[in-house]
Each structure stands twice: as structure tokens, then as C-alpha cells.
Amino acid sequence: MIDHPTRDAGFGVYVHWPFCASKCPYCDFNSHVRHQPVDEPRFAAAFAREIAHNAALAPGRTVTSIFFGGGTPSLMQPKTIGAILDAIAGHWAVSPKAEITLEANPTSVEAERFRGYRAAGVNRVSLGVQALNDADLKALGRKHSAEEALAAVKLAAKSFERYSFDLIYARPNQTPHAWAQELEQAISHAVEHLSLYQLTIEPGTWYAKLHAAGKLIIPDDESARVLYDITQDVCARHGLPAYEISNHARPGAESRHNLVYWRYGEYAGIGPGAHGRLVTNEGRMAFSTERSPEGWLELVERDGNGIIERECLADDAQADEFLLMGLRLVEGIDPKRYAAFSGRTLSVEKMHDLADQGFIEMVNGRLRATKTGLPILNAVIAALAA
Incomplete structure (x- = not known):
């Protein structure tokens, strides 16, 4: 595996x-x-x-x-x-x-x-x-x-x-x-x-x-x-x-x-309009299926699946998704896992800046959004990922 x-x-x-x-x-x-x-x-x-x-x-x-x-x-x-x-x-x-x-x-x-x-x-x-x-x-x-x-x-x-x-x-x-x-x-x-x-x-x-x-x-x-x-x-x-x-x-x-x-695990998406993330021989893949129930049904009966989009996610795309999902959690993320995806570490300067503004904090080696940062999480993630 x-x-x-x-x-x-x-x-x-x-x-x-x-x-x-x-x-x-x-x-x-x-x-x-x-x-x-x-x-x-x-x-x-x-x-x-x-x-x-x-x-x-x-x-x-x-x-x-x-x-x-x-x-x-x-x-x-x-x-x-x-x-x-x-x-x-x-x-x-x-x-x-x-x-x-x-x-x-x-x-x-x-x-x-x-x-x-x-x-x-x-x-x-x-x-x-x-x-x-x-x-x-x-x-x-x-x-x-x-x-x-x-x-x-x-x-x-x-x-x-x-x-x-x-x-x-x-x-x-x-x-x-x-x-x-x-x-x-x-x-x-x-x-x-x-x-x-x-x-x-x-x-x-x-x-x-x-x-x-x-x-x-x-x-x-x-x-x-x-x-x-x-x-x-x-x-x-x-x-x-x-x-x-x-x-x-x-x-x-x-x-x-x-x-x-939210922890960016693997999941299979089954049925009309479902999305999945699977790790295959090609890498971590994003899948989506036909949204129309009848259209999906015809595709599956003809081809064995209803997948209409498949994409091999680049390292940066995986890192961005990992941030987007993981920082929704109060437990936050392990920055080392971000580096494992992207091949680079998060900017220390950006983290210090956001921490100084009270939007993020490091607790027991995990990066997480604060109570002030969670309601504006999209802006916090955009600043981190920029």
C-alpha cells in the first residue's frame, strides 16, 4: 500500500x-x-x-x-x-x-x-x-x-x-x-x-x-x-x-x-455528485461523479462508475486543502504534515504576524486558529498560504 x-x-x-x-x-x-x-x-x-x-x-x-x-x-x-x-x-x-x-x-x-x-x-x-x-x-x-x-x-x-x-x-x-x-x-x-x-x-x-x-x-x-x-x-x-x-x-x-x-484522510465518494480523495499509484487523486441521478445511473451501468472528473493533486494543492480542512478543527494541524505535503515549511514571518494579531497560536506543537481567528478563517488561511 x-x-x-x-x-x-x-x-x-x-x-x-x-x-x-x-x-x-x-x-x-x-x-x-x-x-x-x-x-x-x-x-x-x-x-x-x-x-x-x-x-x-x-x-x-x-x-x-x-x-x-x-x-x-x-x-x-x-x-x-x-x-x-x-x-x-x-x-x-x-x-x-x-x-x-x-x-x-x-x-x-x-x-x-x-x-x-x-x-x-x-x-x-x-x-x-x-x-x-x-x-x-x-x-x-x-x-x-x-x-x-x-x-x-x-x-x-x-x-x-x-x-x-x-x-x-x-x-x-x-x-x-x-x-x-x-x-x-x-x-x-x-x-x-x-x-x-x-x-x-x-x-x-x-x-x-x-x-x-x-x-x-x-x-x-x-x-x-x-x-x-x-x-x-x-x-x-x-x-x-x-x-x-x-x-x-x-x-x-x-x-x-x-x-x-478535516484531518485530510482518504474517502471514497459513491453516488450522484459525490466527491472522493483516494491515494492511488498516481498520487492523491480528487474524484467527482455526475450530478444528475439519471445521468449517473446510466454512466455506472455502462462504465462501472459515474466519475466525470479525476485530478492528480499537485503538492501545493494538497497542502492548501490540508490547511483549509485542518484549521477548521479546534485541534488545528501539525505543521510538519503541511511540510510533508508541500515540500516546504509555513512562513515563520506570516505565522508570527497572524499570531501577533491574535488569529492563530501554537499549542503543544500544533498550529490552530484562535477564537478570534475561527470566524474569519478563510482570510487567515489565505494569508498563511500566500
């Missing part, structure tokens, strides 16, 4: 289920609404073929995490999940301690289906709650109520030892007091992990059109920063400190799959 600076960061498999019951107005993910039933057996067979192709590119790995994302993976039947997991286990060794996560919407879960996912091998769920008041849920285009969301969280707690849910903040007209109260309520239902994302206006979304027309007003940067600071303070006070910009967990309960990304 080829040696690589991130070999010990884990090996993940991401499976993208691209279908949703409806498209949320803020969402720019590769998700699609279909008004006819999806042919799940056909898609499951295609997933298996693309898994086999990736296993041929990266043989001999041990899978440490699997993540079903979307879209809405909880629209899949448990037997489809089981078939995909069987295909993964048929081509790679899967660690007995592998984290296997399924994203779910509160409207598409029920106790029987959760039991089916658990029996299929899923051991962690991530629920797209997004808000805990009905007015904001409606504005976000969500189909569930706050009561339904919390009922789904309780179901998850009964079926899975590990679960998480998402909330979006910096919503229109959201006040600091209201967000603090909502966050306190959320934490009372979250055992170990919360993902808390600031609402952003993404190009091509319905929200982008409304925002451009002046019909959607979100908090300005200063107000959003106040909400971010509240997020950090409330979560830390309740024992769920940030371990990444938007993710909070009790120590040891971090999302292991996402850590593979």
Missing part, C-alpha cells in the same frame, strides 16, 4: 442519496425531487458497482466510517441501506468499531424504519431539525413541526446509542435572546453532538432570488457574529464545546466520519 502523510487519518466511504421529498429554499446541495417512485434496487446495484470500482482504485483499506448523506437518505428502505453496506463489506475490511451514520429528516422517520436501519447496520443518525419553532421551520421550507422534530429525536435516542441533529441560526429576524433560548432547549435533547450552521445565501437557491429582490433580510455580519459567540458560549457551558467551526460535541463524541475529511 502506498505511504502517504494522511494514511493514519482514517478511511471513509460517503454514499450520496440524491432524492428529497421537496427542495428547501436555502439548499444548494445536489438534491432532486422526483414525483415517481425511485427504483431502489436499480440504484442499489449501481452503488455496488461504483463501490467495486473505488475498491479497485484503493484496495486493502479498512473502513473506519460510512456516511449516508443527501438528499434524504431516510427515504431509502432499510433493505437498500443493508445492500449498500453489504457491498462495502464485500470489497473492503470494515472496522468492528466503524461509525455508520445516516442523515434523516424528522418527517421521514418512524420507529419501525429506525429499527430497520439499526438492524441493517446503521449505528448513528443525524437529524435535520434546523429550527425549534414552527414559524421559522415554515420559512425554511421544512415539512415538519417543532413537535415532530423533537419526537424524531426521542425515537433516535431509543434506537441508536449515538445521534446528532442540526440547527440553522442567523435566520431572518432572529434575536440573540431567542437563539440562546432555542439553543438551551436543543441541548436538553442532545446527548452528545450538535451541528450548528450559520444561514448563508447560496447562489442559485430560491433564497438567493428573494435576497436579491430585497424580500429576504438576514442578520448582518456584526449581528451574525453575536449569534456565533452565543453559540460557542452556551454550548461550552453545557459540556458541548466546538471541535470544529460548526460542530459541537462532548469529548469523544465527535463525528468520526467528518474527522476523516
